[in-house]
Amino acid sequence: MKYNIKKLTTLIVSLLFASVLTFIAFQIIPGDSALNALGMDATEEQLEEYREAMGLNKSIPVRYINWLKDALRGDFGYSSQYQMQMKVSALIRDRLTVTLWLAVLSFFLIVVISIPLGILSARKKNGILDSFITLVTQVFMSIPSFFLGMLITLIFGIILRWFTPGNYISPGENFGIFLRFMIFPAIAVAIPKIAMMVKFLRSSLLREMELDYVRTAKSKGMTNINILFRHILKNALIPVITFLAMMLADILAGTILVEQVFNLPGLGRLLVSSIANRDYAVMQAIVLYIVTVVIIINFLVDLIYQWIDPRVKRD
Amino acid sequence: MLTKKLAKVLLLITVFTVALYGCSGNKEDTNKSKTPANEDSSITEPTETAKSEPTYGGSITVGITQDLDGLDPHKALSAGTKEVLFNIFEGLVKLDKDGNLVPAVAESYHISEDGMTYTFTLREGVKFHDGSPVTADDVVYSIKRSAGMLEPKDPTVIVESALSVISDVVATSERTIEIRLKQVETELLPYLTCSIVPKDYEELDTKPIGTGPFRFVSYTPLQSIVLEKNDQYYIEGVPYLDKVTFKISSNTDAAFMELQAGNIDILPYITDAQASQLPKGYHMESGPMNLIQGLFINNKVAPFDNKLVRQALCYAVDRQAVIDMVAGGRGNVIGTNMYPGFKKYYDESLVNTYPYDPEKAKELLKEAGYPNGFKFTIMVPSNYQYHIDTAQVIVEQLKQVGITAQIQLIEWSSWKSDVYKGRKYETTLVGLAAELAPRKALERFRSDAENNFMNYINPEFDALYKQGETETVEEKKIQLYKQMEAMLTNDAVAVYIQDPHQMTAVSDKLGGYTYYPIYVQDMSLVYYKK
Numbered sequence: 001m002k003y004n005i006k007k008l009t010t011l012i013v014s015l016l017f018a019s020v021l022t023f024i025a026f027q028i029i030p031g032d033s034a035l036n037a038l039g040m041d042a043t044e045e046q047l048e049e050y051r052e053a054m055g056l057n058k059s060i061p062v063r064y065i066n067w068l069k070d071a072l073r074g075d076f077g078y079s080s081q082y083q084m085q086m087k088v089s090a091l092i093r094d095r096l097t098v099t100l101w102l103a104v105l106s107f108f109l110i111v112v113i114s115i116p117l118g119i120l121s122a123r124k125k126n127g128i129l130d131s132f133i134t135l136v137t138q139v140f141m142s143i144p145s146f147f148l149g150m151l152i153t154l155i156f157g158i159i160l161r162w163f164t165p166g167n168y169i170s171p172g173e174n175f176g177i178f179l180r181f182m183i184f185p186a187i188a189v190a191i192p193k194i195a196m197m198v199k200f201l202r203s204s205l206l207r208e209m210e211l212d213y214v215r216t217a218k219s220k221g222m223t224n225i226n227i228l229f230r231h232i233l234k235n236a237l238i239p240v241i242t243f244l245a246m247m248l249a250d251i252l253a254g255t256i257l258v259e260q261v262f263n264l265p266g267l268g269r270l271l272v273s274s275i276a277n278r279d280y281a282v283m284q285a286i287v288l289y290i291v292t293v294v295i296i297i298n299f300l301v302d303l304i305y306q307w308i309d310p311r312v313k314r315d
Numbered sequence: 316m317l318t319k320k321l322a323k324v325l326l327l328i329t330v331f332t333v334a335l336y337g338c339s340g341n342k343e344d345t346n347k348s349k350t351p352a353n354e355d356s357s358i359t360e361p362t363e364t365a366k367s368e369p370t371y372g373g374s375i376t377v378g379i380t381q382d383l384d385g386l387d388p389h390k391a392l393s394a395g396t397k398e399v400l401f402n403i404f405e406g407l408v409k410l411d412k413d414g415n416l417v418p419a420v421a422e423s424y425h426i427s428e429d430g431m432t433y434t435f436t437l438r439e440g441v442k443f444h445d446g447s448p449v450t451a452d453d454v455v456y457s458i459k460r461s462a463g464m465l466e467p468k469d470p471t472v473i474v475e476s477a478l479s480v481i482s483d484v485v486a487t488s489e490r491t492i493e494i495r496l497k498q499v500e501t502e503l504l505p506y507l508t509c510s511i512v513p514k515d516y517e518e519l520d521t522k523p524i525g526t527g528p529f530r531f532v533s534y535t536p537l538q539s540i541v542l543e544k545n546d547q548y549y550i551e552g553v554p555y556l557d558k559v560t561f562k563i564s565s566n567t568d569a570a571f572m573e574l575q576a577g578n579i580d581i582l583p584y585i586t587d588a589q590a591s592q593l594p595k596g597y598h599m600e601s602g603p604m605n606l607i608q609g610l611f612i613n614n615k616v617a618p619f620d621n622k623l624v625r626q627a628l629c630y631a632v633d634r635q636a637v638i639d640m641v642a643g644g645r646g647n648v649i650g651t652n653m654y655p656g657f658k659k660y661y662d663e664s665l666v667n668t669y670p671y672d673p674e675k676a677k678e679l680l681k682e683a684g685y686p687n688g689f690k691f692t693i694m695v696p697s698n699y700q701y702h703i704d705t706a707q708v709i710v711e712q713l714k715q716v717g718i719t720a721q722i723q724l725i726e727w728s729s730w731k732s733d734v735y736k737g738r739k740y741e742t743t744l745v746g747l748a749a750e751l752a753p754r755k756a757l758e759r760f761r762s763d764a765e766n767n768f769m770n771y772i773n774p775e776f777d778a779l780y781k782q783g784e785t786e787t788v789e790e791k792k793i794q795l796y797k798q799m800e801a802m803l804t805n806d807a808v809a810v811y812i813q814d815p816h817q818m819t820a821v822s823d824k825l826g827g828y829t830y831y832p833i834y835v836q837d838m839s840l841v842y843y844k845k
Contacts, residue, residue: 031728032736038473039392040735041766046474053470082536083385083392084471085520091536158575166564166573168538263569265537272565273382273537276698278728 003306011299018291019071019284023064026280033278037080054084067284076285081277088281091270092289098266099259101171101178103251105186106193110247114194118201123228125206134202137195146257149188153261156184166263185262189255193247200243204236238309245301252297253290369826369842374558377836378570378582382537382563387519388510389461389472394748394834399561401835402542403444404510404525407435407454410751414656414832416504420449420511420526424504430787433494433503434487442547443513444530451486456514458484458494458507477506477752499785501792505751528554528839537563542838555827555842571820580822583836586700587643590818601645601818602830605656605749607756608649608702610693610709610810612742615770619691619741623683625807629669630676631716632709634812641704645816651800652760655814656832657753659789662797665804676716688717694734694743697724705812706744735768746815749833754783757799760808771808 034050035042042050051057055066070077076088121133140148157165163181171178208214209232217227256268267286274282381395388404391397409419418424422438441449459465462481463474480500487493496503513524523531528550529542542559562579564570567586574582575594590599610628618624638646649655650665680688695706703724710720720742725734734740750756758764761780762772776799783795804811821828827840 030732031726032732035731035736036728037392037471040731041476042473043476043765049468050470081382081384083387083390085385085387085390086536094535095537153572158572161576164573164578165576166562166569167576167578170535170538260565260569263564263573265535265563269537269565276726276728277384 004303007299007302011295014295015288015292018295019068019288020064022284022287022291023067024060026283027060029278031278033080033280036278037083054080071285071288077281079274079279079282081274081279081282088285091282092267092285095265095267095270096289097171098168098264099252099255099268101182102185102189102255102258102264102266103248105182106189106251107248109186109190110193110197111244113190114197115201117194118198119205119228119233121198121202122205122209123224130202133198137198140191140195141199143192144257145188145192146261148191149185149258149261152184152188168262168264185255185258185264188261189251189258193251197240197243197247201236201240204239205232208232208236234308238305241304241308242301245297249294249297252293368845369555370845371555371842372557373555373843374560375556375580375822375825375838375841376560376562376578377838378564378573378579379561379836380564380567380570380584383534383540386521386523386531386534386540388512388523388525389457390520392473398834398836399540400510400523400525401527402529402559402838403523403527403531404512405527406508406510408504408507410505410508410831410833410835412829412831412837416508419508420454430499430501431496433496433507435492435494435507437490437492438549439490441526441549443526444524444545445513446547447513449511449526450514451489451492453514454492454511455484455486457511458509460512461509475506475509477503477755478509499787501785501787502752502754508751529559532558539563548839554839556838559838561836574820579820580825581828581836581841582820583817585818585820587641587645587818589820590643593820596823597820598823599818600821600828600830601816603647603655603832604746604815604817605654605832606746606814607652607654608705608744608746608812608815609652610706610742610744610812611769612807612809613738613740613768613770614772614808615738616741618683618685618689621683622806623679624685624689625810626669627676627679627683627716628713628718629807629810630672630679631713631718632810632812633671633712636671636712637705637708638813638815640708641701642815645818646813647816649811649814651804651811652747652808653753653756653796653800654749654832656749657756659793660753660796662800665800668804669807673716680716680718688719690719690721691741692721692723694723694725694730694740696727696730696745698727699745701815702744702746709744709810735766738768738770751833753796757783757796757803760799760803769808771803771806773802773806776802 034047034054034056038046038050048057055063058066067077074089076092078084079086079088079091082091117133121130124130153165156162163184168181169177214227214232217231255266256271259266259268260272267289270282271286274286379395379399381393383391383396383399384393385391385396386400388400391400405419407419407421407424408416411417418438420438420441421435423436425434426432427434435454437449437451437454443449458478458481460472461475462478463472464481480496480498480503481494482497483495485493485495511526512519516524528545528548530545532541532543534540540561544554544557548554562573564573567584567589570579570582571585571589573579574597577596585599593599610632612619612625612628614620614625634648638644638648647655648666650668651662653661655661680686693706693710695703697703703722706722710722713720730743734743747756757780759766759768760771760776761767762774762777779795779799779802783792783799786792786795817830819828824843825841826844827842829837829840831837
């Protein structure tokens with residue numbers, strides 16, 4: 001219990017710290033949001049009026065506290081790139097659905113494909129199959145997912161016409177078409193990660209296989225498969241879970257480029273256009289979301305650790 | 316280890332060959348399947364396409380690469396939004412494709428002898444998209460809102476500064492309104508294109524209602540805006556299409572990919588490279604953008620405070636070569652700061668003031684005290700590839716006369732605050748987009764203008780400008796404007812380059828796509844060919 005409270009405090013402090021940091025960072029970058037909202041030829045007077053109305057002329061600490069107060073109530077204000085006509089929370093909620101779907105789909109692909117492949121590769125260590133898997137993962141690991149996205153669009157979208165590039169349809173409209181479209185960006189996101197995961201799982205398993213308890217188990221007459229699934233896998237899984245969690249955070253936060261390539265109306269595209277338009281309210285909310293995701297996932301990993309390996313708690 | 320690496324390389328090669336083979340193999344396929352009818356359709360000039368007969372009905376998708384910044388026409392700022400909203404909203408008057416003002420919500424207007432009062436008679440039977448008739452009160456409300464005259468003020472309404480000469484707007488009867496001015500203003504009419512909206516309507520932000528040829532159906536940020544035909548439109552026979560979807564893409568490349576996939580019927584602002592890669596079934600149409608592209612100079616910083624240096628730059632730039640290299644020759648050389656679309660006011664002869672003459676440029680540099688040239692930077696907004704390309708060609712040309720120019724890319728938002736507002740730059744290469752009235756092109760050169768980002772100070776110019784502002788006789792006004800233009804050219808305020816052409820990919824099935832002198836995507840004239 002004490003352990004959990006300690007972790008929870010760290011979580012809250014890191015969140016607060018991150019929010020201060022992002023708030024300040026966005027104040028420092030050049031560009032003027034009043035100028036962006038009213039246009040290049042707005043007079044100084046109009047700009048002042050706008051800053052006054054939007055509270056942009058108050059000092060940074062005052063603005064931060066005002067923002068924090070509203071944010072805690074779930075109110076992130078209005079988006080300036082939509083001329084203060086759209087609520088940031090609504091804007092983000094809609095975009096988030098797309099990004100979450102993408103994350104869930106690609107995470108599913110990663111787990112379903114990489115774990116069997118990793119186990120297979122470790123079992124057939126140095127065999128033909130293993131060498132082949134190693135080779136392929138080497139290649140795919142080094143291709144960034146946005147480039148894979150372009151290749152996929154070219155091959156499956158334009159040449160084979162398995163899907164229509166850019167033709168995103170929201171899940172509410174037609175779930176089948178939605179899924180058929182989303183699977184391609186999900187593959188683009190998943191492939192490099194699958195490659196990393198396979199490699200990681202393989203080496204993690206091999207490391208465990210060389211340990212004494214495996215030999216002991218073997219001498220007691222257990223079959224290889226039994227040893228693998230009942231003992232090795234459980235021990236090898238701890239680093240793998242960390243790795244998976246890092247990946248999940250990475251996907252949830254970092255599908256920005258892939259969203260651009262596939263023209264998905266997700267959080268990444270919103271972030272890019274918000275930065276271009278100096279839409280502070282939206283930028284802050286998105287960055288805060290990303291930070292929160294990373295921190296919370298880390299927190300959950302800590303919890304899972306002690307569930308798998310109770311020794312962690314005692315340290 | 317070595318074999319592993321070699322294997323990797325081999326595999327990579329295989330992957331790419333497969334991918335490339337995929338491309339070429341498919342091209343052959345489409346070649347075989349194409350019909351003789353669209354054999355030579357890839358690039359044709361617009362005149363040929365306007366012939367066949369229009370039909371009614373059908374729906375199209377138009378690609379746009381910028382999200383709308385709002386649906387309320389008095390709050391929207393970006394040109395990309397306005398060109399879409401043009402289909403939903405109209406003003407008392409409306410611009411046609413030749414840049415003439417034609418009556419829209421108003422049927423006729425009358426300007427009093429002293430030029431201080433404009434009286435408009437509303438067209439009978441004009442209805443908003445919700446079915447309610449347009450009243451004089453709606454018009455008064457709309458103009459006041461756009462001019463920032465409503466109380467309490469809404470700070471998010473973008474006040475149209477040109478309407479600030481209005482002292483009052485009143486409804487004199489059910490169908491007439493009177494606009495009274497503070498002073499004589501000869502260029503007010505173009506700004507009365509400002510959108511007419513229903514009085515005190517609260518939902519303009521989400522459910523915009525106007526009088527235009529199309530009515531609003533739905534909008535999803537970052538995805539699309541859907542419009543449908545306004546059956547009650549007051550012009551008979553327009554629009555042709557039942558439904559228009561503007562699809563928002565993240566960038567031109569993504570949009571072009573969708574076009575290649577056949578998702579988009581019309582894609583404006585394609586690049587030169589894209590124009591040459593149009594898939595079968597599409598053709599390219601092009602027309603002048605009415606944009607003043609130039610290398611704009613901060614006239615206050617050394618060495619550009621010396622007129623000779625600025626003139627040397629003008630001589631050293633081969634503008635036709637720039638157009639040929641950057642845009643495949645699609646563009647018109649310009650010589651001064653006036654939108655070429657205002658033909659009456661634009662002095663075309665100024666194009667010849669500075670012919671390409673590197674020798675002359677070197678001479679001027681010597682005279683100015685820079686026999687060995689000098690170094691300077693060109694700020695270019697990083698989101699405008701076209702301007703970056705242009706700057707690169709110019710850098711090469713300037714090398715010929717010993718000037719070393721360096722391109723510095725700057726993010727658009729910073730450009731606005733640092734270069735345009737802050738005037739912290741030496742030179743910058745951008746385009747000045749067309750405004751509704753010609754005077755806007757000259758306004759910024761007034762010594763005290765807030766948007767005089769070139770720091771041009773010339774009392775003679777100020778005097779001429781003042782005269783031009785109140786001149787009511789058109790001939791005299793034209794003369795004054797041309798005098799000002801000549802002054803700007805002779806002082807070499809900037810290196811004026813070109814009015815680029817915009818290129819639009821249009822499906823071969825469609826006709827009626829029309830260019831306007833301002834940014835407009837008029838879908839009311841587009842139709843499916845028989």
